[in-house]
Amino acid sequence: MDKVIITGIIAGVLIAGFIFAPFNSGGIPGASAQVSAQPTGVTKKVLLIGSEKEVQVAPDNALHPGGVTYNAMVWNGTIPGPVFAVDQGDTLEVTVRNDGQVIHSLDLHAGIGPSNVISGNVKPGESKTYTLHANTPGFFFYHCGADGLFGVWEHIANGMSGGIVVHPKIEKPAKEFYLAFGEIYSNVADSSKAGSFDLQQFLNNNATLILTNGMAHKYVPSIGEEVKVVLNPDAQPFKVKPGELTRWYIVNSGPNGDTAFHFISGMLDAVRDGAIKNRYGTTLLNDETYGIPAGSGSIVETTFPEEGVYVGVDHDMHDVYKGGALAVVAANNSTLTDQPPGTAVAPKGSESVVASNSTLATVQPLMTGNQTGTETATMMENNAPTTMVEQQVQNTTG
Numbered sequence: 001m002d003k004v005i006i007t008g009i010i011a012g013v014l015i016a017g018f019i020f021a022p023f024n025s026g027g028i029p030g031a032s033a034q035v036s037a038q039p040t041g042v043t044k045k046v047l048l049i050g051s052e053k054e055v056q057v058a059p060d061n062a063l064h065p066g067g068v069t070y071n072a073m074v075w076n077g078t079i080p081g082p083v084f085a086v087d088q089g090d091t092l093e094v095t096v097r098n099d100g101q102v103i104h105s106l107d108l109h110a111g112i113g114p115s116n117v118i119s120g121n122v123k124p125g126e127s128k129t130y131t132l133h134a135n136t137p138g139f140f141f142y143h144c145g146a147d148g149l150f151g152v153w154e155h156i157a158n159g160m161s162g163g164i165v166v167h168p169k170i171e172k173p174a175k176e177f178y179l180a181f182g183e184i185y186s187n188v189a190d191s192s193k194a195g196s197f198d199l200q201q202f203l204n205n206n207a208t209l210i211l212t213n214g215m216a217h218k219y220v221p222s223i224g225e226e227v228k229v230v231l232n233p234d235a236q237p238f239k240v241k242p243g244e245l246t247r248w249y250i251v252n253s254g255p256n257g258d259t260a261f262h263f264i265s266g267m268l269d270a271v272r273d274g275a276i277k278n279r280y281g282t283t284l285l286n287d288e289t290y291g292i293p294a295g296s297g298s299i300v301e302t303t304f305p306e307e308g309v310y311v312g313v314d315h316d317m318h319d320v321y322k323g324g325a326l327a328v329v330a331a332n333n334s335t336l337t338d339q340p341p342g343t344a345v346a347p348k349g350s351e352s353v354v355a356s357n358s359t360l361a362t363v364q365p366l367m368t369g370n371q372t373g374t375e376t377a378t379m380m381e382n383n384a385p386t387t388m389v390e391q392q393v394q395n396t397t398g
C-alpha cells in the first residue's frame with residue numbers, strides 16, 4: 001500500500017480517536033468500572049443437566065383445546081433453562097452433565113475465547129467441567145451447541161437455552177425478573193400427540209408457538225372484554241409495586257425471529273445491552289419498543305407509575321397471537337420476592353447463583369459454593385391472587 005495512504009489512514013484514526021474520545025466509555029466517570037475485569041476471587045458453581053423430555057408448551061384454551069405438548073430438549077428439566085447470576089469478576093465453574101440420549105454441549109455467551117465459552121461435546125452419561133471468567137457485565141444467552149454445532153438449530157428450537165446474568169460493579173437495587181422468549185416449530189399443533197421439531201416449518205420461519213418462559217400464553221389469563229377468550233386460567237401475572245424500579249432480564253432464544261419488546265401502558269426507561277453510557281452501565285432509552293435479536297439477552301429497566309395492569313408483548317403481532325405476551329400487575333401490596341416461579345434472579349452480591357425464592361424445579365440440581373446437596377424450593381405467596389387489580393387482570397389483557 002502506498003505510504004501516503006497508510007499515513008493518511010493512521011492520521012484519520014488518530015483524529016477520530018481524539019474527536020470521539022469524550023463519548024467513549026473511558027471518558028465517562030465510573031463507566032470504566034463496568035469494563036474493568038478485576039477478579040473478585042470468588043468462585044461459584046453451576047450444574048446444567050441436558051436431557052430430552054416431553055413438556056407442555058400451550059395451555060388448554062380456546063386456541064389450543066386440550067393443550068399442546070412437545071418432545072423438547074431441556075436444561076435442568078425445563079424450557080427455558082434456569083437463570084443464574086454472578087458478579088462481574090467472579091469465576092464460574094460450569095459442569096455440563098448429559099442425562100439424555102443424544103450428544104449435547106454448552107455455549108455460554110457471557111465469555112470470550114473457546115475455553116471460557118464452549119464445553120465441547122458431552123456424550124450421553126458423561127459430564128464435563130470448565131471455567132468461565134465472568135469479566136463482561138450484562139445479560140447473556142446460553143444454549144446447547146449440539147454435536148459440534150451440527151443440529152444446533154434444532155437443539156435451540158427444542159428448548160435448550162437460557163440466560164446468565166453478570167451483575168456489574170455498580171448497580172441500582174431493583175426488583176428483577178427473568179423472561180425468555182422462544183419459538184417452537186412442531187409437526188403437531190393440537191392435543192392429539194406430542195409434537196416434534198419440524199425442519200420445514202423452521203426453514204419457512206413459521207413458528208407454531210411463541211413461548212414466554214416455556215409456554216405460550218403462560219402469563220396471560222384472558223384476552224378481550226366484549227368477547228372474552230380465556231387463554232390460561234392458571235396464569236400467574238408478574239407483580240410490581242407502583243413506582244419501584246424493575247429490571248427485566250429478557251432473553252430471546254429465537255432461534256429465528258426478533259423480539260420487539262414493549263409494555264402496553266409503559267415506557268422502557270433504560271437498557272443495558274453492550275453499549276456503556278453512564279456510571280450505571282445503562283443507556284437511557286425512554287422509548288416504547290426495544291428490539292432483541294435471536295440469540296441475545298438484554299436488560300430493560302422501567303417503572304410502572306400507577307396501580308393497574310400493564311401487558312408486556314412481543315409487538316410483532318403474529319407473535320402475540322402465538323403466545324408472546326405477559327400480564328404485569330402493579331399493586332401496592334406487591335413484595336420484593338413475589339415473582340412468578342422461576343423468574344427471580346439472584347441479586348448482586350449473592351453467594352448463590354440462583355434466587356432463594358426461585359420455585360423452579362430446576363433449582364434443585366444447581367450447586368453453589370461448597371453446597372453439593374439440593375436446595376429446598378421455597379413457595380412464596382405467588383399463588384393467591386387477592387387484590388382488586390389481580391381480579392382486573394382477568395379481564396384486561398388486550
Ligand SMILES: [Cu+2]
Pocket residue numbers: 050073103104105144145146155160
Ligand atoms: Cu443439545
